[in-house]
Amino acid sequence: MKTTQILSLLIFALIICSCSSTKETTTEGLFDTEWELEYISGPRIAFSGLYPDKKPKIKFNEATNKVEGNNSCNGYSADFTLNGAEISFGEPGPTTMMYCGEGESTFLNTMEKVNRYTVDDEGKLNLMIDDVPMMRFKKSTQE
Template identity: 60%
Template sequence: MKKLSFLFATILLITVSCTKKDAADQLYNTTWELEYITGPRIAFDGLYPTKKPQLTFDKETNKATGNNGCNGYSAEFTLGEENAISFGEAGPTTMMYCGQGEQVFLKTIKKINKYSFDIEGKLNLLMDDVTMMRFKKVTTEE
């Protein structure tokens, strides 16, 4: 009975370890497009009428790159235990003005401290347990 319990505990530990690794791996090799952002009283399509923000996570450099709905976006990110994530200061961008969407994106992403994936495979960026931003996959590299 003790051997069976030990075997079960070992399998459970391996499964949990693999699940955590797989969750982080889902961030990579994909371009994520914003489809929801919390906070503003302006409709989502009003914030981003021509271009939706996109992010791509680079595992090698720990940088998230893409656009913030107007200008290019680049910032370091850090992953931690239990799906913790944080974003550093955004790097220099072009200075095109495209309305309030860019500022809403930049302010919101600085509040993010966790991430999760829903049953549809969408990326949720959270502040504690509240979804602040939701992204869908737009491309997957092989």
């Protein structure tokens, strides 16, 4: 009798947990928005030191499957692929060649490693490596 109750409780808990973890990632809000970087994981330099004058921006073009933006110094463009919550970025195309510190390379190197994304309840875009947020963007006020 006691084993049956415990087993029933475990099955019920499993059902509840599985239902809450099947939240589907949608592309709603990803397109038609310019996103401004507000956090990047990894570098030993403070965020304000990496991007003292201008923060990187990214914009997803659904029609061409390209992202375009500014990596704080130079413009960039790259292909992207979405598959549910999975995302990958192609090699950035030609950019202007100004050197503006380590922020640009940190941004582009991190983008190459990203494999997942979410748009959270606060409307922030999180680019992640597996389940670890590496870059967080807010909607840009200047488009």
